[in-house]
Each structure stands twice: as structure tokens, then as C-alpha cells.
Ligand SMILES: NC(=O)C1=CN([C@@H]2O[C@H](COP(=O)(O)OP(=O)(O)OC[C@H]3O[C@@H](n4cnc5c(N)ncnc54)[C@H](OP(=O)(O)O)[C@@H]3O)[C@@H](O)[C@H]2O)C=CC1
Ligand SMILES: CC(=O)[C@@H](O)[C@H](O)COP(=O)(O)O
């Protein structure tokens with residue numbers, strides 16, 4: 001079937017690769033969205049001819065509308081516009097590749113409308129927690145993981161049809177550009193150093209998260225939500241080459257791993273074509289060329305963000321939203337040259353130690369309130 005796909009965050013790293021996959025599959029694009037990348041979104045609209053184009057930034061949306069006046073495309077603005085196109089009844093699937101908690105309302109909008117969701121935006125699942133998974137269940141909408149590790153686990157489990165529950169998840173990590181470094185050595189690292197990921201080309205925010213190991217912490221939380229496995233049965237394994245994308249251990253001790261070249265087109269395509277596997281435009285994996293795969297334990301003490309995320313998911317509830325919000329703000333400050341690399345971890349750890357957000361029953365507005373509290377905390381502390 002030639003699917004109809006909405007791509008949220010189409011101007012980013014995942015968004016651009018998703019469009020390439022959709023073109024190769026011959027899928028129709030219903031809507032494209034971004035924040036304020038007017039030039040690239042205009043180019044994408046002219047190439048893919050969606051019915052809707054949205055910019056979250058209202059004034060950028062006005063500029064886009066002016067530029068696209070010659071085309072039969074509806075141009076919308078604001079977060080409302082993004083949510084509106086996420087919920088279109090004609091969407092067979094919505095691919096959410098927005099970065100950060102800005103993806104949460106669109107995730108909710110797509111699921112509320114009963115649309116299947118190919119989810120790259122891990123922050124919406126981390127911060128929204130059970131609100132997101134419960135909604136998907138209630139609306140019978142499926143969440144198809146795009147994040148490479150979660151796609152790997154999903155594949156090892158046999159997709160939604162898998163018969164055997166996992167005994168344990170083996171979540172792999174590259175270790176990032178600073179693998180093996182001491183805190184002393186990390187004191188002077190720059191944003192440029194942190195942006196040099198050894199294996200993956202990605203947007204700036206997730207690349208910094210990989211360098212701090214926050215990304216792995218977010219991914220543990222994402223795995224708990226997607227696969228219902230408690231955090232103590234998720235082992236993080238540093239797999240330096242990013243060839244094994246993750247693995248599952250079953251009751252009999254058998255371990256099934258998913259491998260491939262580190263190219264996001266594979267998990268993006270699998271989320272869109274599931275349960276089919278179709279040819280994909282990526283280089284083939286040659287294990288003999290790679291020669292050897294290396295494995296290590298992660299260093300949760302040097303990389304404080306990871307320890308903080310594990311603590312947050314053990315506490316559960318709104319704590320994952322708290323560390324996520326603190327991290328988003330801290331990464332912004334680091335990229336702007338306002339705080340050091342190590343301060344990201346210090347602030348994420350401190351927000352957890354100093355803000356109590358224990359609450360058994362919570363709703364979406366509580367999540368956004370905790371997110372704001374975390375950001376304010378980081379801004380206040382960084383300004384001291
Ligand atoms: N890149 C990767 O390989 C992987 C990414 N992911 C996850 O996928 C998501 C996207 O990552 P990535 O593609 O790297 O990110 P990018 O920064 O490259 O792209 C982000 C996209 O989101 C849009 N956006 C930013 N802010 C807002 C906002 N406030 N409202 C609406 N749209 C917004 C951007 O628009 P604009 O261009 O206008 O700023 C852009 O289209 C993240 O959650 C990341 O963790 C997961 C696994 C791998
Ligand atoms: C491609 C992908 O899924 C990223 O999340 C990747 O895993 C980042 O690499 P790290 O393992 O270094 O966090």
C-alpha cells in the first residue's frame with residue numbers, strides 16, 4: 001500500500017532522511033512541519049507537494065505563506081498548527097522527528113486521533129511517560145520506534161507479533177566522543193569537541209546528549225515505556241562501533257541482536273514499512289571489513305547524566321520529565337557557551353536532588369509545569 005505520511009520536524013537530520021525514505025518508497029506526504037527553517041521547508045514543499053506546511057514560529061509561517069502563494073498548500077503556524085496536521089484523518093502514519101519536549105503535544109495529538117506514530121522524538125515519551133503509552137493503548141494507535149536501539153529491540157522481539165517476552169534488554173551505546181575520559185580531562189572540552197560523534201551524524205541536541213551519555217539515560221526510560229521492562233532488567237553496554245544496535249535476552253538465555261551499518265534510514269524505513277522489509281539505500285554491512293567489535297561497561301560516575309536518568313526512572317512519575325527539562329535547558333546553555341560540558345551533568349543531577357515532584361496521578365499540564373520548573377532551576381543556577 002502506498003502510505004500517506006506526515007513528517008513533523010522534516011528539516012532536521014531525521015526529517016530529511018525520512019523524506020528520502022518516503023521518496024524511495026513512493027509514499028505520499030500529507031504534511032511537513034518545522035520550527036523556523038523557511039528556506040528548507042519551502043524547498044521540501046516544492047519537491048514533495050504536501051497538502052499542509054507548518055512552521056511553529058508564527059512569523060516564519062507568515063513568510064512561508066507569502067512564498068508559497070503560487071501552490072495549493074495550506075500554510076499554518078504555531079504549535080497548534082503542528083498538532084492539527086499530526087491529527088489529520090488522512091495520515092496513515094505520523095513520523096515525529098521534532099527535537100525536545102516540543103514534540104510532546106504533537107505526539108499526543110497524533111495518538112488522540114488514533115494515528116500510528118513512528119517515533120523518533122524520544123523526549124515526548126520520556127517526559128510524557130505513561131500518559132503517552134496509555135493513550136496509544138486506549139486509541140489503538142501503534143507506536144513504532146525509530147530510535148535505532150529501540151527499533152533493534154522491537155525487531156529482536158519479533159515486532160508486535162512477538163510471542164516471547166524479553167527477560168532482559170541489552171541497550172548498546174557508542175560511548176560518544178569522550179569514552180574513557182576522566183572528569184579532569186573533560187573540564188576544558190568545547191562544544192565542537194562534543195559535537196564530533198564517532199559514528200552517527202545527527203542534530204546538535206542529541207549529539208551533545210550522546211557525549212554526556214544523557215542520550216543513553218533517555219533511551220533506558222524510552223525502553224521502559226515502550227517495552228514494559230523495568231530499569232533493573234536493562235543493561236547498558238558500550239559497543240564502540242555502533243554495529244550492534246541492541247539485543248534481547250530471552251528466558252532460555254538465548255540472546256538475539258540486531259546489526260547493521262550505523263545509518264538511520266534502516267530504522268526509519270522499518271518503522272514506515274513494518275511489518276515488511278524492503279530494499280533500503282544504505283551500504284551493506286561487512287563484518288569482515290569491520291574485523292572486531294568491542295564491548296565495555298558505561299561509566300555512570302564520570303557521566304553524571306546517565307546516573308541521574310537511571311535514578312529518575314526508578315523514582316518514576318514526573319521525575320523523567322524533570323531531568324529531561326533540565327537537560328534541554330543545560331544543553332542550550334552549553335551550546336551558547338554559557339556553561340561548561342561538565343556542568344550539564346552537575347545541573348541535571350542537582351535538579352533531581354533538589355526538586356521534589358513526587359505525584360502519583362499526573363496529567364499533561366503537570367508534565368509541562370515540571371519541565372518549566374526544571375528549566376527555571378537550571379537558568380537560576382547557571383546565572384549564579
Ligand atoms: N538524528 C538522529 O540520528 C536521531 C535522532 N533521534 C531523535 O529524533 C529527534 C530529532 O532529532 P534530529 O533530527 O537530530 O534533530 P534536528 O535538530 O536535526 O531537527 C529537529 C527538527 O525539529 C524542528 N523543531 C525544533 N524545535 C521545534 C519546535 N519548537 N516546534 C516544532 N518543531 C521544532 C526543527 O525545525 P527547524 O529546522 O526549523 O529548527 C527540525 O525540523 C530528537 O528527539 C532525537 O533525539 C533519535 C535517534 C537518532
Ligand atoms: C542513532 C541513534 O539512535 C542515536 O540515539 C545513537 O544511538 C546515539 O549514539 P550513542 O549510543 O552515542 O548515544
Ligand SMILES: [Mn+2]
Pocket residue numbers: 147148149219
Ligand atoms: Mn538511539
